[in-house]
Amino acid sequence: MRSYKTTMVDPVRLLPREDRDAALADAGYNVFNLDSADVFVDLLTDSGTGTMSNDQWAAMMQGDEAYAGGDSFADLEAAVSDVMGFENVVPAHQGRGAENVLYGALVSEGDTILNNAHFDTTRAHVVANGGDAVDCPVEAATDMDSDDPFKGDFSLDRARAVVDDVGAENVPVVVLTITNNSMAGQPVSVDNTRAVAEFADDIDATFVVDACRFAENAHFVQQREPEFADDSVAAIAREQLSYADACVMSGKKDGLVNIGGFVGIREGRDELHEQCRQRGILYEGFSTYGGMSGRDIAAFAVGLREAVDPPYVAERVEQVQRLCEALADRGVPVYQPAGGHAVYIDANRALDHIPRDQYPGQAFVCELYREGGVRGVELGRFAFPDTDRRDLVRLAVPRRMYGPDHVEHVADTAEAVCERADEISGLEIVEEPEMEELRHFSAELRPVE
Ligand SMILES: *Cc1c(COP(=O)(O)O)cnc(C)c1O
Numbered sequence: 001m002r003s004y005k006t007t008m009v010d011p012v013r014l015l016p017r018e019d020r021d022a023a024l025a026d027a028g029y030n031v032f033n034l035d036s037a038d039v040f041v042d043l044l045t046d047s048g049t050g051t052m053s054n055d056q057w058a059a060m061m062q063g064d065e066a067y068a069g070g071d072s073f074a075d076l077e078a079a080v081s082d083v084m085g086f087e088n089v090v091p092a093h094q095g096r097g098a099e100n101v102l103y104g105a106l107v108s109e110g111d112t113i114l115n116n117a118h119f120d121t122t123r124a125h126v127v128a129n130g131g132d133a134v135d136c137p138v139e140a141a142t143d144m145d146s147d148d149p150f151k152g153d154f155s156l157d158r159a160r161a162v163v164d165d166v167g168a169e170n171v172p173v174v175v176l177t178i179t180n181n182s183m184a185g186q187p188v189s190v191d192n193t194r195a196v197a198e199f200a201d202d203i204d205a206t207f208v209v210d211a212c213r214f215a216e217n218a219h220f221v222q223q224r225e226p227e228f229a230d231d232s233v234a235a236i237a238r239e240q241l242s243y244a245d246a247c248v249m250s251g252k253k254d255g256l257v258n259i260g261g262f263v264g265i266r267e268g269r270d271e272l273h274e275q276c277r278q279r280g281i282l283y284e285g286f287s288t289y290g291g292m293s294g295r296d297i298a299a300f301a302v303g304l305r306e307a308v309d310p311p312y313v314a315e316r317v318e319q320v321q322r323l324c325e326a327l328a329d330r331g332v333p334v335y336q337p338a339g340g341h342a343v344y345i346d347a348n349r350a351l352d353h354i355p356r357d358q359y360p361g362q363a364f365v366c367e368l369y370r371e372g373g374v375r376g377v378e379l380g381r382f383a384f385p386d387t388d389r390r391d392l393v394r395l396a397v398p399r400r401m402y403g404p405d406h407v408e409h410v411a412d413t414a415e416a417v418c419e420r421a422d423e424i425s426g427l428e429i430v431e432e433p434e435m436e437e438l439r440h441f442s443a444e445l446r447p448v449e
Contacts, residue, residue: 003311004400007054014040020138021370026422028444029366029427032373040373041406043395046341048094048252048259053306056160056256056299063295066288069341073288075301077263083304084211085238086247086264088273090280093291095212095250096121098261102248104283105275106173106206107131112166115175115210116154117141117182121246122175122210124437128194134162141183144346144390149224152180152217153192156199168203177210178217178240184392185213185339187220190228190240197243206272209244211264212253215307216340219317234308245269251296253341256303256399260292312400316340319407320397326411332418335392342396347380350418356381358426358448361391364417367424368393383440425449 015023015038027405036042042049044235054280064070073091092098093260095225099122107113115122117135126133136158140148154176163171176196178188193209193308200207218236221228228236241247246269250262264282277287284290289297306312317340324338333349347361361380368374377383380391395410417424425447432443 002315002403003055012040017370024366024369028431028442029362029446030442030444031369031377034369034375034443038373038409039369039375041402041410042375043342043397043410044375044377046253046398047250048257049401050256050258050382051232051401052256052258052299052303053400055306059298059302060295063293063298065294066422068286068288069120069210070288070294070297072294072297072301073117076136076297076304079301079304080262080264083234083237083308084214084241084247084264086157086241087267088265090265090273090284090287090435091290091297092261092263092280092284094261094405095248096125097291098248098250098263098397099125100283101276101279102208102246102263103129103131103173104279105272106208107407108172109136110170111173112162112171113173113175114150114154114159114162114171115380116177116180116188118175119177119181119210119212121252122177126256127240132166135182136162137180137183139188141180144333147337148188149220150189150192152178152183152188154188154196156195159196159199163203168205171203171205173208173209174200174203174205175210176244177211177212179220179340181212181341184335184344185216185316185341185342186220187217187224189225190221190236190374191225193240195342202206207243209241209247211247212242212250214241214247214249214315215339218308232308233310233313237308246272251300251303254304254307255300256306257296257300260296260300260397262290280384281310316397316399319402323395323407323410324380324395326407327414330411330415330418332411332414342394345376345393345414347378347391347393351421351424353422354424354426356391358428359391360426361393362427362445363424364391364393366427367417368413371410371416374410378440382443385439 011145103125107129111131123133140146218233247264251257324343333346335344347364351360361378427445
């Protein structure tokens with residue numbers, strides 16, 4: 001049961017079926033082109049889409065808009081120190097701004113950067129700085145049915161093989177992404193975190209944690225790693241982050257705000273802190289606002305504390321698990337177990353008659369909208385051309401927004417799509433932007449005749 005009540009209402013409506021069909025055709029069969037007013041349940045992303053608390057709104061009223069030395073920034077520094085244990089904070093407008101600040105300071109031409117799996121913007125920043133981004137997921141990560149509790153872990157075997165190949169001197173940074181967004185939002189154990197920290201230390205690399213979903217990860221650790229069964233989410237989060245030299249944070253995830261981010265830097269890493277500070281001033285804004293308004297910063301400081309304050313994160317992750325179970329109960333093929341922020345449907349199984357070059361994932365996304373006004377996103381061969389990854393459809397759940405009736409509606413909608421799979425045809429691209437990597441945001445498609 002939710003531990004909060006609703007005191008502000010944001011109406012949504014389910015358009016009539018013909019209007020949904022027309023809206024989808026107008027959008028070129030790409031749900032990024034839909035108006036949000038035409039969407040009934042919006043599971044496009046959990047990034048910056050959540051609901052703020054009354055305490056966050058109250059804090060916004062006291063946002064300090066001073067260019068330098070604002071009170072709100074001092075509140076954010078205190079929250080980062082208390083909740084995440086980093087003494088130095090370089091603010092940025094969102095996660096990728098923080099990535100630009102940090103990876104620009106750490107990565108040079110010819111370097112190899114290791115990560116359990118690079119999130120798209122992380123990979124882009126490594127590559128933009130001349131680096132090679134290598135993923136080191138564990139075997140179980142790509143097994144849709146394995147019930148391994150920590151499918152997000154970093155594979156030290158793979159990492160060692162890469163280091164043997166390129167030489168330790170060419171690996172200046174090791175990154176651990178918690179939860180592992182590119183691997184279905186799967187968690188990383190504290191035990192694995194310790195081992196990765198030791199490995200980074202052995203090769204003299206800086207150990208960075210991409211902490212975007214640190215609170216969700218801490219919840220999984222509490223539930224699944226026996227050593228931590230009796231510890232609070234707040235204590236686990238601090239423990240897990242204590243091994244990192246630096247972190248990257250997007251406030252749009254476990255900061256519980258609509259915009260914001262920062263780089264957190266361990267005490268004693270003065271040179272890295274100074275480099276980041278200077279890059280922050282150049283790209284984001286002065287070191288006490290970094291692209292955020294004082295109001296944004298004030299809400300962020302409160303949101304970070306709420307993220308580890310029970311029972312918020314348990315309810316959030318359990319809602320995602322309930323959606324996953326509701327889908328599985330109805331025979332919809334899903335990635336198991338559920339991740340912290342999203343459920344992934346396997347369109348290659350659901351629409352197994354559609355050839356892979358006709359984008360079965362995108363076809364499923366379109367049908368979810370036509371069937372029930374539900375917006376998800378394709379993360380298969382439409383979004384990632386030239387890969388052999390499965391055609392997954394992600395349903396990401398915004399924080400503190402939807403209720404159990406929405407969960408039921410989404411599951412019923414996906415079931416109805418699966419039941420009439422035979423009638424569903426594939427899609428072909430009619431127009432796409434120059435940069436293939438960005439095509440899923442704006443390309444237009446049409447059903448194959
Ligand atoms: C969202 C995200 C980012 C980038 O953050 P933005 O706020 O979207 O720029 C980086 N890493 C991970 C793991 C993310 O989920």
